[in-house]
Amino acid sequence: MSIFRFQRSDGFYKKLFLSIFLILILLTAVSIDLRKSAPSYFQNPVLTIASFLEAGGHSFLQGTQKIWTDYIGLVEVRQKYLKLNHDYDTLKDENNRLKENQLENLRLRQLLNLSPPVPLSLTAAEVIMRDPSNWYQSLTINKGARDGVLPGMGVVSPFGVVGRVLKSGARSAVVQLMTDRNSAVPALISRTRDEGMLEGTERGLARMKYLNVDLKLAVGDQVLTSGLTPAFPKGFLIGNIVRIDQRTDPERRKPADPVPADPFLSVEVMPSVNFLRLEEVMVITSLPDEPPAQDLNKE
Amino acid sequence: MKKNFLIVGLIVLIPAQGIVGDYFSIGRVKPDLGFLAIYFAGLLFGYIPGGFAGAGIGLVADILSGGTALVQMECGMLLGLGSGMIRRTMLNLKIFFNSLIIFVFSILHSFLVFIFLNMSLKETHVPAPWKDLILPKGVYDAFLGSFLFWLLMKFLKNRNFSGESLDLERISIFTSRKP
Numbered sequence: 001m002s003i004f005r006f007q008r009s010d011g012f013y014k015k016l017f018l019s020i021f022l023i024l025i026l027l028t029a030v031s032i033d034l035r036k037s038a039p040s041y042f043q044n045p046v047l048t049i050a051s052f053l054e055a056g057g058h059s060f061l062q063g064t065q066k067i068w069t070d071y072i073g074l075v076e077v078r079q080k081y082l083k084l085n086h087d088y089d090t091l092k093d094e095n096n097r098l099k100e101n102q103l104e105n106l107r108l109r110q111l112l113n114l115s116p117p118v119p120l121s122l123t124a125a126e127v128i129m130r131d132p133s134n135w136y137q138s139l140t141i142n143k144g145a146r147d148g149v150l151p152g153m154g155v156v157s158p159f160g161v162v163g164r165v166l167k168s169g170a171r172s173a174v175v176q177l178m179t180d181r182n183s184a185v186p187a188l189i190s191r192t193r194d195e196g197m198l199e200g201t202e203r204g205l206a207r208m209k210y211l212n213v214d215l216k217l218a219v220g221d222q223v224l225t226s227g228l229t230p231a232f233p234k235g236f237l238i239g240n241i242v243r244i245d246q247r248t249d250p251e252r253r254k255p256a257d258p259v260p261a262d263p264f265l266s267v268e269v270m271p272s273v274n275f276l277r278l279e280e281v282m283v284i285t286s287l288p289d290e291p292p293a294q295d296l297n298k299e
Numbered sequence: 300m301k302k303n304f305l306i307v308g309l310i311v312l313i314p315a316q317g318i319v320g321d322y323f324s325i326g327r328v329k330p331d332l333g334f335l336a337i338y339f340a341g342l343l344f345g346y347i348p349g350g351f352a353g354a355g356i357g358l359v360a361d362i363l364s365g366g367t368a369l370v371q372m373e374c375g376m377l378l379g380l381g382s383g384m385i386r387r388t389m390l391n392l393k394i395f396f397n398s399l400i401i402f403v404f405s406i407l408h409s410f411l412v413f414i415f416l417n418m419s420l421k422e423t424h425v426p427a428p429w430k431d432l433i434l435p436k437g438v439y440d441a442f443l444g445s446f447l448f449w450l451l452m453k454f455l456k457n458r459n460f461s462g463e464s465l466d467l468e469r470i471s472i473f474t475s476r477k478p
Contacts, residue, residue: 015347022350026376046362050314057318129317131364134329134436135412138365140317166365176365202428204327276321 047144047169051128054172055142058128120233121286122156123147127279128172137180137200138163141281144171154231154284160272161185161238162281164231173283177275178238179204186229187238187269189215190222198223198238198269206239211265217244223269231284243268309352312336313359328435333360334408335444337375338382338401339451346383353379370415378408398445405440409433 125141143149145168155162155175163183166176176183180200187198187208196211208223221241227234245266312332320329333356341349357375361368382404413427427433 018347018350022347022354022376022380025354026373043362046359050359050363053311053314054318057315061318129314129363130321132313132317132320132329132333132360133364133366133371134327134331134432135370135416136365140363167362174363174365180365182366202431 043167044169047167047172047174051140051142051144051169051172054129054140058126058142119286120284122282123149123285124280124282125149125173127281136182137177137204137275138166139175139177139275139278141173141175141283142171143283144169144173146170148285149173149283150285152231154229154236155281156232156236156284157273157278157281159237159274161225161232161236162273162275162278165283175281179206179271179275185232185238186226187223188226189217189241190224192217192221195226195228196266201268204275205242206269206271207266208241208269209264209266211267213263213265215265217241217265217267219244233284237272239269239271239273241267242270309336309340309356310359313356313363317363325439326435328432328439330443331405331436331440333357333371333375334378334405334440335401335447337379338404338444339448341379341382341384342386343451343455344383345386346380349379349383350376351379353377366416368416370412373415374408374411377411378404381407394445394449397448398441401444401448402437402441405437405444406433409436 123143125143125147127139128142129140131138141149141155149165149168151165151168151173153165155165161178163175163177163180164185165173167174178185178198178200181202183200185198186195188195189208189211192215194211194215196208198206198208201207211217219241223238223241225232225234225236225238245268316329316332320332323330337349337353337356340352344352353375354372355375357372358369360371360375364371385400410427410433413433
């Protein structure tokens with residue numbers, strides 16, 4: 001006589017089958033992750049359906065905000081108008097000077113037999129959704145493969161670099177921000193022209209790694225794209241240095257500190273773009289002949 | 300019919316969180332409605348439906364977020380199975396203990412996501428973001444979760460909901476505490 005007696009309930013086999021099915025799904029998902037192949041057969045329909053929902057929700061929110069901004073929140077309009085007028089005059093002067101510089105640049109290029117810079121082809125897009133999870137830094141835009149937006153393309157805004165297109169559905173695309181921990185963008189310091197690799201951090205900032213430990217960097221130095229990836233041409237603003245890693249910076253290291261194991265200097269960079277307030281972006285759709293540099297993504 | 304509404308609601312949940320999530324974020328931590336939905340699905344309907352809900356919501360979250368791995372699907376499924384298994388215990392507890400268990404589940408879920416993420420990245424020496432993300436998210440989920448749990452129970456009580464073997468009379472917040 002057995003000590004343990006199992007009484008099988010009515011739905012025992014059904015539950016057993018479903019449990020095994022769930023475990024199989026789990027194992028398949030884990031194996032897909034380890035092989036790193038994107039499940040595009042799920043991805044495209046979900047992205048397409050979600051793009052309609054996101055666009056609808058976004059329009060509703062925009063409409064609600066517009067009622068406030070267009071009719072109620074007009075208290076400081078005059079002050080803003082005067083300030084903008086002043087800014088306009090200043091920028092007009094600056095624009096004239098830049099035009100002169102550009103013409104001079106072109107003349108010098110002709111003298112040196114350098115090829116003129118390739119004109120960029122940009123596609124404007126609207127941000128319709130932020131990343132739903134706390135684990136990634138991304139946003140969804142309302143342009144997709146139908147508009148020529150493909151994975152690997154760079155995304156910029158008037159304030160600087162935003163990120164790179166990670167997935168694209170027919171009508172929408174997911175953009176991985178440069179502050180995402182899986183993002184990597186080749187960058188250079190504007191003042192010293194030293195190159196490194198810019199990666200995202202958990203804190204929503206970016207960290208520029210693999211810099212020479214003897215560099216004389218300063219907080220506030222500008223960081224630009226180095227042009228080593230086809231997604232971003234050289235010279236796009238990324239942000240400014242806000243912190244130099246004290247452990248590896250030779251000037252800030254105390255004499256008593258042990259010699260760092262890391263032979264490289266790394267700096268923390270504050271992006272020039274405020275991702276929380278970003279509403280419109282531009283996708284660089286004119287990629288060179290070579291394939292998009294997806295290999296720079298760690299995933 | 301009710302089931303269809305529930306499924307549609309769960310699918311719409313993730314895009315909705317992406318649209319309005321930032322408005323409700325505290326610091327850099329957004330409310331994790333996906334986590335709470337999976338947790339409640341497991342709690343109300345058992346571990347098998349909970350597992351399926353977790354896989355579905357997690358898959359949608361994976362596709363709509365900036366990751367290429369199916370990490371949230373895997374962790375969502377495990378969360379749904381886990382919450383389905385403790386449902387009897389959970390339903391008999393007071394609201395304070397409910398929030399405590401949601402806090403523990405949130406921490407475990409976040410840590411699991413972190414481990415799976417690093418497993419798929421094959422990276423080492425990445426410290427877990429306890430202070431920046433996991434603990435604050437746990438607290439946020441616990442507060443929001445217990446509030447939603449309370450609301451949900453009130454709603455279900457009023458609608459005479461009869462979920463799969465869910466006995467509302469056994470839930471402490473509906474029963475009289477007088478001896």
